[in-house]
Amino acid sequence: WAKAAGRGQWAVYDPERSARDIARSALVAGLPAALDRGEFVLHYQPIVSLLEGSMLAVEALVRWEHPELGLIGPDRFIGLAEETGLIVRLGEWVLRQACHDAERWWREFPDARLVVSVNLAARQADDPTIVETVADALHTSGLPADLLQLELTESAVMGSADEPLRSLYRLAALGVRLAVDDFGTGYSNLAYLRRLPIHCLKLAGPFVEGIRADSAADHRDERIVDALVRLAHALELWVTAEAVETGEQAERLRALRCDTGQGRFFGAPAPAGAITARLRGDAVT
Ligand code: C2E
Numbered sequence: 001w002a003k004a005a006g007r008g009q010w011a012v013y014d015p016e017r018s019a020r021d022i023a024r025s026a027l028v029a030g031l032p033a034a035l036d037r038g039e040f041v042l043h044y045q046p047i048v049s050l051l052e053g054s055m056l057a058v059e060a061l062v063r064w065e066h067p068e069l070g071l072i073g074p075d076r077f078i079g080l081a082e083e084t085g086l087i088v089r090l091g092e093w094v095l096r097q098a099c100h101d102a103e104r105w106w107r108e109f110p111d112a113r114l115v116v117s118v119n120l121a122a123r124q125a126d127d128p129t130i131v132e133t134v135a136d137a138l139h140t141s142g143l144p145a146d147l148l149q150l151e152l153t154e155s156a157v158m159g160s161a162d163e164p165l166r167s168l169y170r171l172a173a174l175g176v177r178l179a180v181d182d183f184g185t186g187y188s189n190l191a192y193l194r195r196l197p198i199h200c201l202k203l204a205g206p207f208v209e210g211i212r213a214d215s216a217a218d219h220r221d222e223r224i225v226d227a228l229v230r231l232a233h234a235l236e237l238w239v240t241a242e243a244v245e246t247g248e249q250a251e252r253l254r255a256l257r258c259d260t261g262q263g264r265f266f267g268a269p270a271p272a273g274a275i276t277a278r279l280r281g282d283a284v285t
Pocket residue numbers: 045060061062073074075078091094119120121151181182205242243244245262263264265268269
């Protein structure tokens with residue numbers, strides 16, 4: 001027995017659970033200092049045209065280079081950073097670093113017009129200073145606004161009051177592109193799609209995972225993808241399929257008129273240098 005569930009409450013001691021809680025609070029406690037010490041790094045994952053095979057964009061994905069634990073993925077700390085509010089500072093660092101890297105790619109490979117796609121947490125999108133922050137990141141880096149895309153989840157798009165975020169209009173007015181991330185996993189209030197200045201839908205991984213040529217499969221996910229691509233195109237939106245892992249999925253997605261794909265099949269997230277090398281390779285061919 002241990003005093004675990006707060007004052008005056010007794011709970012069954014669960015060693016696994018408390019080890020997890022200790023690890024969790026140690027990570028939370030370490031986040032602000034890690035940001036000050038520069039322990040976060042961005043990896044970039046290609047977003048590729050399904051028709052042409054060319055790399056049109058890259059998504060910036062943050063990682064923590066922990067001095068003892070090694071490289072830690074965002075699934076282990078983004079949620080914590082959201083809970084503590086640190087996401088606003090961390091997200092601003094991600095945005096500025098991504099704009100800086102993208103501006104270098106733009107200068108070195110102007111013809112590629114590579115777009116950098118940055119995830120915005122709900123809490124960041126909700127922050128009243130977000131528009132000034134994005135405008136300043138563009139200005140400071142010198143990146144043209146149309147080479148920046150911001151990814152928001154469906155719930156972030158809807159804001160905290162179940163009303164679409166007003167700042168989305170002001171962000172769009174800056175000239176940046178807006179994408180709905182993990183589309184199809186939230187509570188899809190489709191009405192927002194025709195009212196909001198959105199440019200792209202990113203189809204959530206699980207739909208793509210269900211795409212197999214396997215004749216025993218019922219092709220339900222494929223029919224959902226088909227319907228979502230038609231919906232997106234009817235609204236003049238681009239569609240990116242997430243988590244494309246096989247050539248067969250890429251082929252089916254292309255047949256379904258999906259515009260772009262992202263996933264291990266086209267390249268895993270990698271440091272900025274790998275993207276530079278790929279742009280150099282694309283430029284010579
Ligand atoms: P997301 O924005 O949906 O990013 C796509 C995730 O899919 C990435 O996970 C990526 O590594 C992973 N992925 C790539 N290829 C494949 C594949 O072939 N199959 C499958 N199943 N997955 C693939 P990652 O890097 O672990 O990031 C996880 C989530 O953390 C992201 O999901 C995003 O929601 C969040 N995140 C990452 N960086 C940031 C950031 O800078 N700010 C915020 N707010 N969230 C971030």
